[in-house]
Amino acid sequence: MEASREILTIQTPESVRFQYVLAGVGSRAAAFLLDTAIRYLSILVIFILVSLFSSLLPVLDPTGILDKTSKTWIIALAVLAYGMVDLGYFLFFEALWNGQTPGKRKQGLRVIRSDGQPIGWLESAIRNILRAVDVLLGFYPIGLIVIFFSRNNQRIGDYAAGTVVVVEGKSKVFQGASRPRDTKTLIHPEIENYLTLVQPSHYRVLKSFLQRRGEMDERSRHELARTLALQLVEKWKMPSRLKSSYEVFLEEVVSLYEERRRAI
C-alpha cells in the first residue's frame, strides 16, 4: 500500500528514537526553483549596480587616475560576487541557517546529518560542491536518478556529506474554523452521557471536520455535518431530536470529549 509519508527513524546512542518525514523530489524542486529565482535576482542586482558604478566612474573620479585600473577591478569584483552568489548561496545559507535556505524555509524543509545532528560548514560545503555533479544543464537528471533509487531520497551530494533533507514538523491543517465551545452552556447537555461511546477514531474525524470546514463548499459542509451528526445520534440511540444545527452539535461533542480527556 502507498504510505502517505516516508519516515526516517534515527536512534541515538541513548536509545532515544527520533522520526523525521523525508522530503521528496517535488518539495525539493519547489525550494530549488525559489532559491534559483532569488539567486538570479541577486545577480541581476549586482549587474545593475556594477553597470551604474562604471558609468558613474568618470563623474566620481574626474581626474581619471582610477579609470584604467579600476575598470579591471570592477569586472573582477563583479565576477567574484557572481561566484559568491551562484556557488556560495546554498553553502552559506545552509551552514548559517541551520540547514535551510530561503527556498527550503518557505517549503518547510531542512538539511540535517544522517544521525539527526545539525549540519556544519563541512557538510554544507561537500553537498553543495557536489551539486555540480547532480545538476546537469540545470535540471538535476543525475540527482533524480540517484534519488529514485535511494532509500532516504538522497542525491550524490547528500551521500558524500552524510546528510538528508527532512520536512519540518509543522501543522498545515486549516485552523480557522475550529472554535471551542463553552461546555457550561451547552444546548445538548445529554451528550455527556454518551461520551464513553466516542472512539478516538471517531473523534479524529469530527475534529478534522471542524478544523477544515472553512475550506469546504457550503453543500458538502452541510452534508458531511449531517452525516456525522446522524451517525452519532443513531449509534447512541439518542431519544431526543437535535435542538441546534448539526455543526453546533458536533462542536459540543468535540468540546466535551476534549474536556474529559484533559480531566483524565
Next chain:
Amino acid sequence: MENDERKVVMLRLVGLQPGASEEKLARALQRIYKGKTEEELRRALMGLPLVLARKAPEEQAQKVKRFLESHGAIVKISIPGAPGTREIKVPSPGTSAEAEPGPDQPRQPYTGEERRAKPRVSEGMKLHPMGIGEILDRSFRLLRNHFWLLFLIILIPQAIYFLVSEGLELGFSGGTAMSSPMAMGIGFGFTAFFAAIIFLVIQFWAQGALIDAVSETYLGHSASVMGSFGAMRKRLGRLIGTLLLMGVLIAVIVGVVIAVGAILAMVSGILTVILGLVGVVLGFHLFLNWLMVDKVVVLEGTAWMSALRRSKELMTARTEAGFWKGTKMKAGLILLLGAVIGFGFQLLFQVPGMVLGLLTQGSTVVFTILQLLNIAATSLATVYTAVAMILYYYDIRVRKEGFDLRMMAEKL
C-alpha cells in the same frame, strides 16, 4: 414467455453523481418507497451500493433509472444475481420497503465500476490536504513504487506509434518501384490519416487507463496494466468525445477572438495585439478550467458538458486564502514544477543518446536506439506530470468536499 423472462432485470443504485445532494435523492426515493421516511432513506444512501429491485420489468426499471438519475443518482441495470449489495425490496402496494441488509448478506469488497462510481479508500490509507510540494513528492513516490505499471501504460501508445510509423516508412520505401509518386502520395496520406486516428484513440485510452491505475493505487487498491485498460473500455467513447468537445470549444472560442483581431487589423494594429493577448489568456483560462475533465469522466462517470461543468466547479473552488494558493494558480505551479522535473527525466535519457549519436554518426541502429530513448524519455516526463495532476484532483476534492472525511465517516 421467453421474451418476458429476458426483460426482468436488476436495478442498482451504485453512487451519486458529482455534486448531487443526498437530501434531494432521498426525497426522490421517498416517492418510490412511500412507506419509508426520508431519514431512513438517507441512512440507506450512506451504505451504497443498494439493490433497488432484484427482478423488475425492464421497462419499469428504465423509468425508475431515468427518474433517479434526474435527481443525481447513478443507477445501473444488470442481469439479476450480482453479489455484494444491500437491498431495498421493491415495495408491494401498501407495504413499506426494507432498507437494512439481511443477516445473510455480508458486504463484499467493491470492485471495478462500482468503486469508481463511489470510490472506497483502503483500510489504513490516509488522505489529507496536501501542499504543492507534497503533491509532487507523492507523485514521485507513486511513480517509484509502481514504476512499471504506470510507465508501461504510457509507453504502449508511444511504442505502437513508433512501430506503425517505422512499418509505414519501410512499406512505402519498398514500394517505390511499383507505384507512381502520386499514387504513393495519396496512399501514404490515407494510411497516415488512419494511423493518426488509431494513435489518437490509443493515446486517449492510455490516458484514461493511467488515471484509473493512479487512482486505484493512490486509494490503496491494486492495479494492473491489463486491468486499467480493461476498466476504460466502457468509458473510452465518452472520454474521447468529451476531450474532443473540449478541444473544439477551446479552438472555436479562441479562433473567434483571433478572427475578430484579424479583421480589426485593418483598423488598428494595437487592437489586434490586444485581442491576440486576450485570445492567449482566454485559451489558457479555458484550459485550466477544464484541466480535470479527463479525471471527471474516468473517476466520476459523467461526460460531455456536465463533465466540463464539473471540472470548472472543481477548478474554481475557493479552498485556501491567498493569490498563490488559488486552485488555478496551484495547478499552474504543479504543471510548471512537473515540467521542470519531467525535463530532468528527459535529459536523463536524451543526453546519453546524444553522446552516442555524436560518437557513431549515421548508423541506423544508433538512430533507432536514439528514437527509443526519446520515447522512453517522453513517456517518463509525461507520466510524472499526469500523476501529479491526478493527485491534485483528489486534493481539490479532499479540501472542497471533505472527500477523505466522507470516506472515513463511512467506516465508522
